[in-house]
Amino acid sequence: MKTVKSSFKFRGGVHPDYNKELARGKAIEKMPVPAELVVSMSQHLGAPAKCMVKPGDFVARGQVIGEKNGFISVCVRAPADGKVKAIEKRLGPAGGMADAVILDTTAKPDGEAATAAPILPPLDWRAASREELLKRVEDAGICGMGGAGFPTAVKLNPPPGKRCEYLILNGAECEPYLCADHQVMVERADRIRLGVDIMRKVLGQPAVRIAVEANKPDAVAALEKAFADIEGNVEIVVLPVMYPQGSEKHQIFATVGRVVPEPPALPIDVGCVVENVGTVAAIADAVELGEPLLSRVTTVSGDAVVEPKNILAPCGTKYADLVAFCGGEKVPPAKVISGGTMMGFAVSTLEIATTRTTSGLLLLSSKRVFQYASGACINCGRCLRACPMRLNPAFISKVVDANDVKAAEDAHVMDCIECGACSFGCPAYRTITQSCRRAKASIRARIAAEKAKAAAAAGK
Amino acid sequence: MKPKETAEHYILSSSPHTHSNASVRRIMLDVIVALLPTTAAGVYFFGMPAVWTIATCVATCIVTEALCRLAMKRESTIGDLSAVVTGLLLALNLPAGIPLWMAVAGSVFAIGICKQVFGGLGMNPFNPALAARAFMLISFTGPMTTWLKPFWWRTPEAMTTATPLASMKTLFAAETTASASPHGLCSAATGGLPAIWDMAVGNIPGCIGEVSAIAIAIGAAYLLWRKVITWHIPAAFLMTVFVYSLVAGGAPAMAQVLTGGVMIGACFMATDYVTSPITARGKLVFGFGCGLICMLIRQFGGYPEGCSFAILIMNSVCPLINRWTQPKPFGARK
Numbered sequence: 110m111k112t113v114k115s116s117f118k119f120r121g122g123v124h125p126d127y128n129k130e131l132a133r134g135k136a137i138e139k140m141p142v143p144a145e146l147v148v149s150m151s152q153h154l155g156a157p158a159k160c161m162v163k164p165g166d167f168v169a170r171g172q173v174i175g176e177k178n179g180f181i182s183v184c185v186r187a188p189a190d191g192k193v194k195a196i197e198k199r200l201g202p203a204g205g206m207a208d209a210v211i212l213d214t215t216a217k218p219d220g221e222a223a224t225a226a227p228i229l230p231p232l233d234w235r236a237a238s239r240e241e242l243l244k245r246v247e248d249a250g251i252c253g254m255g256g257a258g259f260p261t262a263v264k265l266n267p268p269p270g271k272r273c274e275y276l277i278l279n280g281a282e283c284e285p286y287l288c289a290d291h292q293v294m295v296e297r298a299d300r301i302r303l304g305v306d307i308m309r310k311v312l313g314q315p316a317v318r319i320a321v322e323a324n325k326p327d328a329v330a331a332l333e334k335a336f337a338d339i340e341g342n343v344e345i346v347v348l349p350v351m352y353p354q355g356s357e358k359h360q361i362f363a364t365v366g367r368v369v370p371e372p373p374a375l376p377i378d379v380g381c382v383v384e385n386v387g388t389v390a391a392i393a394d395a396v397e398l399g400e401p402l403l404s405r406v407t408t409v410s411g412d413a414v415v416e417p418k419n420i421l422a423p424c425g426t427k428y429a430d431l432v433a434f435c436g437g438e439k440v441p442p443a444k445v446i447s448g449g450t451m452m453g454f455a456v457s458t459l460e461i462a463t464t465r466t467t468s469g470l471l472l473l474s475s476k477r478v479f480q481y482a483s484g485a486c487i488n489c490g491r492c493l494r495a496c497p498m499r500l501n502p503a504f505i506s507k508v509v510d511a512n513d514v515k516a517a518e519d520a521h522v523m524d525c526i527e528c529g530a531c532s533f534g535c536p537a538y539r540t541i542t543q544s545c546r547r548a549k550a551s552i553r554a555r556i557a558a559e560k561a562k563a564a565a566a567a568g569k
Numbered sequence: 570m571k572p573k574e575t576a577e578h579y580i581l582s583s584s585p586h587t588h589s590n591a592s593v594r595r596i597m598l599d600v601i602v603a604l605l606p607t608t609a610a611g612v613y614f615f616g617m618p619a620v621w622t623i624a625t626c627v628a629t630c631i632v633t634e635a636l637c638r639l640a641m642k643r644e645s646t647i648g649d650l651s652a653v654v655t656g657l658l659l660a661l662n663l664p665a666g667i668p669l670w671m672a673v674a675g676s677v678f679a680i681g682i683c684k685q686v687f688g689g690l691g692m693n694p695f696n697p698a699l700a701a702r703a704f705m706l707i708s709f710t711g712p713m714t715t716w717l718k719p720f721w722w723r724t725p726e727a728m729t730t731a732t733p734l735a736s737m738k739t740l741f742a743a744e745t746t747a748s749a750s751p752h753g754l755c756s757a758a759t760g761g762l763p764a765i766w767d768m769a770v771g772n773i774p775g776c777i778g779e780v781s782a783i784a785i786a787i788g789a790a791y792l793l794w795r796k797v798i799t800w801h802i803p804a805a806f807l808m809t810v811f812v813y814s815l816v817a818g819g820a821p822a823m824a825q826v827l828t829g830g831v832m833i834g835a836c837f838m839a840t841d842y843v844t845s846p847i848t849a850r851g852k853l854v855f856g857f858g859c860g861l862i863c864m865l866i867r868q869f870g871g872y873p874e875g876c877s878f879a880i881l882i883m884n885s886v887c888p889l890i891n892r893w894t895q896p897k898p899f900g901a902r903k
Contacts, residue, residue: 119899125587285587358900370900444580450587457579478580479588484649485691487593489842490799499896503847521898529585536591537691543583 110336112329112345115320117366119359121497122351123530125285125451129324131417132288132410137296139421140434142189142214146425147199147462148174151207153252154259155181160208166193167216171228171401174210177247183260184250185210186228188403188423192216202447202461203454209462212425227399234307234396242311242396249395250465251402255279255290255355255385256448258466261392264384265311267377273312274380275365278305278319278389280328281348281355284449287469289406290386292419294321294328297390298335304389305339307396312382316342318364319386324350352451353528357383359497371524407463409435413442413472422463428470429459442472451529484537492531492541498524502531502541509544514555517548525549593690597650599797600837603788604657607833610771610781614719615665619777623660625669629676630656637685651690655679658698658837661778662830662877663705665717666729671709675701695884696844699877706877716774732774733762733828734873737820741868762820768827779833782826789836798840801852802859806835809860817868830876831863838877844884851887851894858883 151157158175168174168187175185191212199209232245247262267273278301282290294301305317319336321329332345346364348354357376358369360383367379376383387405394400405424410417415436422431428445432438446453447461448469463470492502500521508516522545531541612619634652638645646652659679663672679701687693706713721728740762763773771781778785792798807826814825826832839845839859846855859879866875 123589125585125589362899368900370902371898374900442579444582444586446584446586448584451585453584453586455579455581455584455586457581473586478586480580481588484593485689487596487691487842488845488847489596490847491591493847493896497899499899501847501896504891504895520895521901524898524900527584533585533587534589534591536593536596538588538592540583542585546583 110333110339110343110345112333112347115346115348115363117363118349119362119497120499121495121530122353123495123533124350125352125533127285127324127350128410129286129288129291131286131412132408132419133291134327135288135292135417135419137292137406137419137421138434140423140426140431142423143426143430144213144215145194145427146188146191146212146214146423147427147460148185148188148210148212148425149199149201149207149462149464150175150185150209151201151205152185152258152424152464152466153183154257155179155183157207158182158185160196160210162193162196162210164193164195167191168193168212171403181260181263183247183252183262186250186401186403187212188425189214190217200456200458200461202456202464202467228401229395229399231399232396234303234310237396239311242307245396246311246392249391249401251388251391251395252465253385254387254391254402254405254465254468256452256466256468258464261384261388264377264382265308267312267382271377272380273315273377273382275361275382276305276308276312276315276317277360277364277381277383278317278386279355279357279360279383280319280321280325280332280386281360282325283322283350283352283354284451284453284469285352286410286471287408287449288410289408289419289468291325291328293387293390293406294325295331298328298331300390300393301332301386302335302339303393303397304391305336305343307392308382308384308389309341314341315382317344319343319345320348320354320360320364321345322348322350322354352530353497353526356497356526356528358526371521402465405463405465405467407431407467408469409472410469411442411446411472411474412477413438413440413474415439424465424467425462427460427462428456431463431470432459432472438472440474443475443478444471444473446471446473451533452527481538483539486539487537489536491534491536495530495534497528497530498526500525502545505548506531506539506541506544509548514548514551517545518552522548523552593649593651596797597654599792599795600654601650601657603791603795603797604654604661604778604837606784606787607661607778607781608657610784611661611665611777614771614780615717615777616720616722618665618717621669622663622665622667622672622777623657625672626660626663626676627653627656629673630659630680633677633680634685637681638689641685643689646689649690652680655684655697658778659701661833662698662702662776662838664713664715664775665777666715667709667712671705671712674708675705678704691843693843694887695881696838696841699838699881699884702877703881706872718774719772719780730774732873733768733824734867736762737824737828738867738873741817741819762824765821765823765827768824773828775829776833779830782832785832785836792836792840798836799849799852801849802840802845802856803835805853805856806839806860806863807831809857810835810864813860813864817864819868825864825867829867829874834859834863834876834880839880839883844887846887846890846894848891848894848896851890854890854894855883855887858886
């Protein structure tokens with residue numbers, strides 16, 4: 110095991126104000142279970158889980174309340190004991206509506222005491238088979254906790270003919286304000302180590318690269334200690350501080366120098382599996398302790414919150430409860446963001462609840478919120494130089510403004526990772542990322558419509 | 570686009586939620602700052618006529634911009650300072666002694682015809698200051714080619730003179746008839762050219778802002794440091810001029826670079842964002858084209874100087890260069 114500096118530098122990237130000092134080094138605090146939980150059936154990428162309970166049911170902590178529904182899907186378990194108050198459509202962090210189980214955690218079933226026993230039987234990972242371990246990851250409801258929420262069991266089981274040569278741990282956490290992964294690496298390095306041992310067994314002993322940005326030396330030190338005696342080709346790769354260092358494609362390039370081709374190619378096509386460090390720790394808990402993914406560490410920060418914290422809270426905790434746990438609002442927030450300032454979602458209400466992918470909640474005062482009027486593009490090229498995908502964002506935004514989506518498609522807008530680097534640096538305050546998003550949505554809609562048409566034609 | 574406020578009054582908008590604070594105004598301010606050394610040099614060498622020309626052009630550009638926006642019923646864009654930059658650049662590309670009404674006409678043409686008619690900042694196909702200069706050169710050929718001597722007030726008997734470019738043109742001609750004529754890198758003793766040192770500091774006749782190569786270089790260094798411009802266009806432009814003159818002979822290569830509009834053209838005019846390519850490769854092609862056409866005009870053309878026309882011609886092919894030099898996406902298959 111050794112620690113190396115990244116020897117591959119991708120082109121592009123920006124340096125936003127990180128504002129990490131607000132929550133940096135704050136020990137993870139476990140939050141008491143709030144009186145009401147809003148447990149979404151759609152906490153992951155893919156098909157929402159199928160709801161298995163009805164109003165009035167009592168559920169125990171860890172009980173499956175939403176069943177895996179399809180290949181790209183994961184189950185949802187109750188994060189706490191409680192009574193199902195209602196099942197209704199609730200607004201999610203990203204703006205979509207999804208079925209959610211509303212749990213009253215104060216109600217107790219008559220006479221029955223809550224069980225303290227592990228929910229799943231602990232597994233000896235050395236003795237367990239690969240299939241048993243994969244099944245456990247699936248049963249524990251684990252999905253990528255970095256943001257996208259891709260079902261982890263699917264990722265750990267590459268299709269036939271594809272082999273994982275590198276397991277890459279994403280500990281870059283390049284989003285401003287967020288310190289959740291950082292704190293997990295500092296405090297739970299031994300869990301990450303165990304998770305790596307388990308994942309290596311499942312993936313056939315690939316080499317391991319642990320990617321950490323250079324602004325987290327304490328995390329590197331903790332990982333060095335935890336991984337000191339690991340065997341095989343394992344390196345901690347210290348990445349330069351640069352947004353979007355945490356982007357999967359760019360992380361693969363920065364750690365092993367491989368380039369993932371255009372969609373639909375996946376990291377596994379270049380022999381890589383990338384997992385967020387929090388997910389890896391969750392795998393260790395699921396296998397060794399039989400503890401499913403029921404809670405996660407979320408950074409609550411911003412200048413409008415009294416005391417920024419890194420909170421371990423049940424998935425389904427309402428934002429209002431998180432804010433209350435941080436001492437409430439210092440000043441009325443002007444903007445509330447689920448996630449970081451570069452890629453997070455502005456939300457309209459604190460009634461929204463966390464999911465397995467909620468890495469941060471930011472409350473920003475009006476001082477920290479910029480409002481702007483977009484001007485004409487002056488062709489300065491800052492967006493081209495900032496774009497980590499090496500697109501021509503200036504051109505794309507102009508053609509999208511003119512409703513010429515075809516031209517945007519020809520300019521590879523579908524490769525856009527929506528990192529926001531172009532809009533961030535635009536001196537004309539143009540909504541470039543937003544234009545790319547619009548073009549991508551309309552292209553996806555067109556492709557879906559074409560597919561439906563083709564299917565209908567085939568059915569005739 | 571005004572973000573929508575909700576019932577709870579949280580501002581909703583699509584990410585990113587933070588900005589680098591870069592602004593068009595800040596960029597224009599940087600360009601103005603970068604132009605100060607050469608402006609000061611121009612005033613030092615040519616005195617009050619330079620001051621009046623600069624003041625007239627800047628003021629006229631601002632007023633024209635304001636009136637155009639008013640007439641078009643659009644919000645005022647004076648605040649972005651681009652009109653100030655256009656006015657300053659135009660003045661720096663005029664001879665100091667030009668009648669002020671001509672400077673006014675040029676400024677109105679620059680902002681009104683070359684910029685606002687196309688929709689304002691970001692929409693103009695040609696560099697407004699250069700297009701206006703070309704318009705003035707054709708319309709007012711006499712005054713536009715009458716050059717005050719540096720420190721003209723010390724020699725009241727002969728205040729005007731020809732620029733070194735005229736002598737350099739003759740040197741090209743001499744070269745074609747008698748190829749044995751001496752040429753080299755810096756041997757400026759030939760053909761009655763001023764010393765290289767005078768060309769570098771600006772002690773030569775010429776436009777207000779083009780004479781002092783050193784002052785221009787200081788400004789360009791500032792723009793590079795502030796990351797307002799990249800090295801591609803100036804480097805390609807200047808290298809092309811230098812190598813061309815080494816190969817073609819005539820005046821010394823350094824003299825070709827230091828005189829006329831090449832320095833200010835390469836550093837300030839050809840690097841205009843709106844009218845130059847956006848990609849790095851495109852910028853290299855653009856700079857090369859500017860240098861080549863400039864030298865072809867200097868050697869074979871009807872005017873002694875070809876810098877502004879070279880840049881204007883390259884402006885016109887800028888969309889084509891952009892199309893040919895699109896970047897290849899990260900991970901693209903083709």
